[in-house]
Amino acid sequence: MKVLFIGGTGNISTASSCLAVEKGIELWHINRGNSGNPIRGVNTLQCDVNNRQQLEDVLSEHHWDCVVNWIAFSPDDIKRDIALFSGKTKQYVFISSASCYQTPPESPVINEATPLSNPMWQYSRDKIACEQLLMDAYNQNHFPATIVRPSHTYSKVIPIAIGGWTEYTAIDRIKKGKPVVVHGDGTSLWVLTHADDFAIGFVGLLGKVESLGEAYNITSDEVLTWNQIYQRIGLALGIEPKLVHVTSDKICRYDSEYIGSLLGDKSSSVIFDNSKIKKLVPDFLCTTLFAEGIKTTLDWFEADPAHRIIVEETNTMMDKLIAAELA
Incomplete structure (x- = not known):
């Protein structure tokens, strides 16, 4: 499986990168090459993701089984990715946030059906807008989106x-x-949630066609x-x-x-109710x-x-x- 991580060396994503390589995934990172500790076994496409022409150039000859954007925070990021990867990946994973859920919550027990609404935090509202764009693209044009909502990892x-x-x-x-x-x-x-535990659930859903059009909590x-x-x-x-x-x-x-x-x-x-990710990835256990x-x-x-x-x-x-x- 050929997978692209946009980002991949951050607080959460480093552990997922290491586990993906361990699992035999052909993993590629796209970043500016500023990370002081490259991960062994990862291929790198060096590029500023905010430079659209650079992105198009480095991606032009690649097709992917899965693309993961760890550093998408705005609707403009998602609009760019939908244009870039439509027809070029079998799965696109957006890293959202559990802070998107209804705040304050009506119930402390949170599952994927809990409404998305956070009047207190623009970061969360931007993530919600990103999710809505992806679900529209999935429903209208079959863009192969999967949404992951980590919490405090x-x-x-x-x-x-x-x-x-x-x-x-x-x-x-x-x-x-x-x-x-x-x-x-x-x-x-x-x-x-420790990043090593998160990685088990996350890497397990890569390439799973059942996950398309779905959102998943991945927490302890x-x-x-x-x-x-x-x-x-x-x-x-x-x-x-x-x-x-x-x-x-x-x-x-x-x-x-x-x-x-x-x-x-x-x-x-x-x-957090993690039953949905556990059903898809039975090995997931924190x-x-x-x-x-x-x-x-x-x-x-x-x-x-x-x-x-x-x-x-x-x-x-x-x-x-x-x-x-x-x-």
Whole structure:
């Protein structure tokens, strides 16, 4: 099977690239060639995906069993891909987002039939618009679209709301015995998925004709409260974290940039129903509990000082929010 990943070396996609090669897939990446760690066994088409003429030139002689776009975020990206790959691929996979689901949800249990609506986050609304374009192209012109909705998937990122992701700020505070801000009261439910587990479900659906015109959740079945998430981080560090709970509304009033990622995503409880992907890919099983997965993530940050990015603006924000909360 000949597969093209647009992107392929990111937080989620690296594990999927490695597994695809391991499974014997003829995998190609198209990117600008800036990745410092090319994946062994992957063929590369070097191109700026935002340069339409370059794209057309490098793709002109290729046909694909599957094309996956990991970095499509706008309807214009999808319109371009429909034009580029119509008649040139048997399957086109769009990486959407579980943040597209109804926010706030009527029920914490989310399946693929849950309505798509997120008034809080433009990122999610753009992803919804992308999905709608693809489903129209499938229904009207048989464009072979498959939609994947991952949720909070981690590997070499710290999956917390404030002072994490590519930042090391919150971890640094915990190690120094300083308090950290946790949104809400810490009891809402959340799902974290390790990229290695996601890859099993994802690679398993490549080439599956049954998936055309369908959408799939691919997440872990482990459900944790945010307090438990921070406690497991503390256990991995060998330090009991000092948690200060601040409402998401207060955090967003301090910095409106958090409105999307908090009010539009992480402030609501979610439990994902993965029965649909499990039916299509019986081998899909998430075996990496967060308590173990976060250890490998923290090991990666510890392995190189360059990974440990401390953002002083985040420190200042936490200090001010905590001082106001404890006053």
